[in-house]
Amino acid sequence: xxxxxxxxxxxxxxxxxxxxxxxxxxxxxxxxxxxxxxxxxxxxxxxxxxxxxxxxxxxxxxxxxxxxxxxxxxxxxxxxxxxxxxxxxxxxxxxxxxxxxxxxxxxxxxxxxxxxxxxxxxxxxxxxxxxxxxxxxxxxxxxxxxxxxxxxxxxxxxxxxxxxxxxxxxxxxxxxxxxxxxxxxxxxxxxxxxxxxxxxxxxxxxxxxxxxxxxxxxxxxxxxxxxxxxxxxxxxxxxxxxxxxxxxxxx
Amino acid sequence: xxxxxxxxxxxxxxxxxxxxxxxxxxxxxxxxxxxxxxxxxxxxxxxxxxxxxxxxxxxxxxxxxxxxxxxxxxxxxxxxxxxxxxxxxxxxxxxxxxxxxxxxxxxxxxxxxxxxxxxxxxxxxxxxxxxxxxxxxxxxxxxxxxxxxxxxxxxxxxxxxxxxxxxxxxxxxxxxxxxxxxxxxxxxxxxxxxxxxxxxxxxx
Amino acid sequence: xxxxxxxxxxxxxxxxxxxxxxxxxxxxxxxxxxxxxxxxxxxxxxxxxxxxxxxxxxxxxxxxxxxxxxxxxxxxxxxxxxxxxxxxxxxxxxxxxxxxxxxxxxxxxxxxxxxxxxxxxxxxxxxxxxxxxxxxxxxxxxxxxxxxxxxxxxxxxxxxxxxxxxxxxxxxxxxxxxxxx
Numbered sequence: 001x002x003x004x005x006x007x008x009x010x011x012x013x014x015x016x017x018x019x020x021x022x023x024x025x026x027x028x029x030x031x032x033x034x035x036x037x038x039x040x041x042x043x044x045x046x047x048x049x050x051x052x053x054x055x056x057x058x059x060x061x062x063x064x065x066x067x068x069x070x071x072x073x074x075x076x077x078x079x080x081x082x083x084x085x086x087x088x089x090x091x092x093x094x095x096x097x098x099x100x101x102x103x104x105x106x107x108x109x110x111x112x113x114x115x116x117x118x119x120x121x122x123x124x125x126x127x128x129x130x131x132x133x134x135x136x137x138x139x140x141x142x143x144x145x146x147x148x149x150x151x152x153x154x155x156x157x158x159x160x161x162x163x164x165x166x167x168x169x170x171x172x173x174x175x176x177x178x179x180x181x182x183x184x185x186x187x188x189x190x191x192x193x194x195x196x197x198x199x200x201x202x203x204x205x206x207x208x209x210x211x212x213x214x215x216x217x218x219x220x221x222x223x224x225x226x227x228x229x230x231x232x233x234x235x236x237x238x239x240x241x242x243x244x245x246x247x248x249x250x251x
Numbered sequence: 252x253x254x255x256x257x258x259x260x261x262x263x264x265x266x267x268x269x270x271x272x273x274x275x276x277x278x279x280x281x282x283x284x285x286x287x288x289x290x291x292x293x294x295x296x297x298x299x300x301x302x303x304x305x306x307x308x309x310x311x312x313x314x315x316x317x318x319x320x321x322x323x324x325x326x327x328x329x330x331x332x333x334x335x336x337x338x339x340x341x342x343x344x345x346x347x348x349x350x351x352x353x354x355x356x357x358x359x360x361x362x363x364x365x366x367x368x369x370x371x372x373x374x375x376x377x378x379x380x381x382x383x384x385x386x387x388x389x390x391x392x393x394x395x396x397x398x399x400x401x402x403x404x405x406x407x408x409x410x411x412x413x414x415x416x417x418x419x420x421x422x423x424x425x426x427x428x429x430x431x432x433x434x435x436x437x438x439x440x441x442x443x444x445x446x447x448x449x450x451x452x453x454x455x
Numbered sequence: 456x457x458x459x460x461x462x463x464x465x466x467x468x469x470x471x472x473x474x475x476x477x478x479x480x481x482x483x484x485x486x487x488x489x490x491x492x493x494x495x496x497x498x499x500x501x502x503x504x505x506x507x508x509x510x511x512x513x514x515x516x517x518x519x520x521x522x523x524x525x526x527x528x529x530x531x532x533x534x535x536x537x538x539x540x541x542x543x544x545x546x547x548x549x550x551x552x553x554x555x556x557x558x559x560x561x562x563x564x565x566x567x568x569x570x571x572x573x574x575x576x577x578x579x580x581x582x583x584x585x586x587x588x589x590x591x592x593x594x595x596x597x598x599x600x601x602x603x604x605x606x607x608x609x610x611x612x613x614x615x616x617x618x619x620x621x622x623x624x625x626x627x628x629x630x631x632x633x634x635x636x
Contacts, residue, residue, distance in 0.1 A: 058441075061445060063441055063444055063445055082444070082447060082448060083447075086446065086447050090445070090446075091445050093438075093441075093442065093445075095438070097400060098435070098438035098439065098441070098442055099442045099445075100396065100442075101389065101392060101393055101396060101439060101442060101443060102392045102393075102396055103392060103395045103396040107392065111446065112446045112447070115446050115447030115448075115450070116447070144396060145396065145399045145400065159446075163446070253522070254519075254520040254521055254522070255520045255521070255522050255529055255530045256520055275531065279535065316530075316532060319528065319536070320536060320537070323536075323537045323592060326592075326602065327592055330594075339593070343592060343593045347536070347537065347591065347592075350535040350536075351532045351535045351536050352532075353535070354530065354531035354532040354534065354535040355530055355531065355532035357531055358520045358529075358530030358531050358532060359530070361520065363519060363520055363521070366519035366520055367519065369519075370515070370519065386460055389460065389464075390460060390463060390464045390467075390512055391512070391515070391516065393460075393461065393464035393465070393468070394464050394467045394468045394471070394512060394513070394516055395516070395521070397464070397465060397468045398468040398471045398472055398475075398521075398523065401465075401468050401469060401471075401472035402471075402472045402475050402476055404472075405472050405473070405476035406476055406477060409476060409477055420477075422489070422492075422616045422620075425473070425489060425492065425616075425620055426620055426623045426624070426627070428469075428472075428473075429469065429496065429500070429620065429624055430624065430627050430628055432465050432466070432468070432469045433462070433465070433500075433624070433628050433631040434628075435461075435465055436458070436461040436462045436464075436465035436466075436631075437458070437461070437631070439461040439464070439465065440457040440458040440460070440461040440462075441457075443457045443460070443461065444457050448456065448457050449456050449457055449460060
């Protein structure tokens, strides 16, 4: 099912295609034969802890290869074609500390740009411009280890925005942040002009997104307009909240 | 990460790091060749004078760094006092002091970034035998970035231990510490892949 | 490729961190610096090549001025000091420990890792270390060796601990025990 919103900037619509996508670890199916075809501008992905959301985004980003089946973005297999992958998607991890590789802010932003083939000088200029865009030029020489949790997330966001991928995937990056920090980061996120895929278990994060996909136990429970999916999802989650399935161990 | 480069800025901070390192090599070889205790005494005095040129704070912190040598100096001194070869003993002790003091001097007057530049320059010819300069560059950055994080995690694990035990943490705390480290390595590998990974050819 | 690199880098950081976190205790209440334990574990967990590279990376960062040696020491001075032989012996020790663990296909991993740590982390390391001491202090090898005897019991305990920890990691993270892949 496709999701055409009122948004008429058609270049922002990126195509995602999955065909019998399966991912297994030690014979256990984390994702089971997912097939979907959609174009997105703002896509929300909801589901419980352990539903397979994170595996789904890793496949989407091309970080891991499917056990069987196919997945592509705009027709490109991102696991095979890593060079194109950088132009298609960027990912913001849940834990900023898992993402930051370099000791200083400027090096962290420059890294992705050099990976895109920019020379050292170009990368430096572009990184400085990105810091300017986010009004953080004074962060240049700051040590990443000394940044606050929210600041680290902002650095990760700047590093990805600098690379200007067509889609940014957010893998619950705001979980555990306080409300003001979250609001501020959302404001900074608005500086990015491409498509966004936001993985979350908090419906509030994606209220105004056009499309939502709900993943449950490694399969797609539903896909459609956010305003239709979310009430259903919330209802289901609240009902589970009354139960005691925390008792069950996974097989 | 704080490096051992001195916060007291000296003229030598501006000199090229490669030249300082080359000079250190030559002087260290020279130290081995010298056998006269008198010349060694003179040499060590000159080294101390170099420290003094940078001011009192620099001098004191430089001398403090030599204190770790005391057990060795004590043993060598006692040995040579006992067997009577005092001149030889003085030579050994002074040679050791000068060598360490000179090497420390280079470390104290060279910025970390300058040292890393030297490594990049030295590594470049090695690309012919298959060394990936980009991999080396990323490795160095990763260690500098993640050591403080690991220290924080190790300290947190020790505290979690003490919160539930009257005794000091024992070696068992190393196990979760290593598990954390191995998981971090997997996360960093993923983050690296997400932004293009190690590339076979790299433009400088 | 990325995974090799990050494991090498993270282990270099681990060796540094083990020397800098608050001291941990051996079973008899003796505080130890766990840094040499880190060298042994680099070999038993990462294997010969990656283990040695992790230790070399660690030493490289010490050399360029980071205070990564136990007690916050570092810089070029430590390579001019009498214990330089032990520093140079570290990567060799990690390599030999890793090689033994990789090549041994029989017996429990804890025992293999302990014996490997004794051979590489004590016998080989001490030979190289004492040779360095002999040169720096201008003494015979035998005389220099006498200075090191008191450290042997502690290091044997560390080797046993390295064996137990390696076995624990083999259980907790079998996929990360690169020496056995």
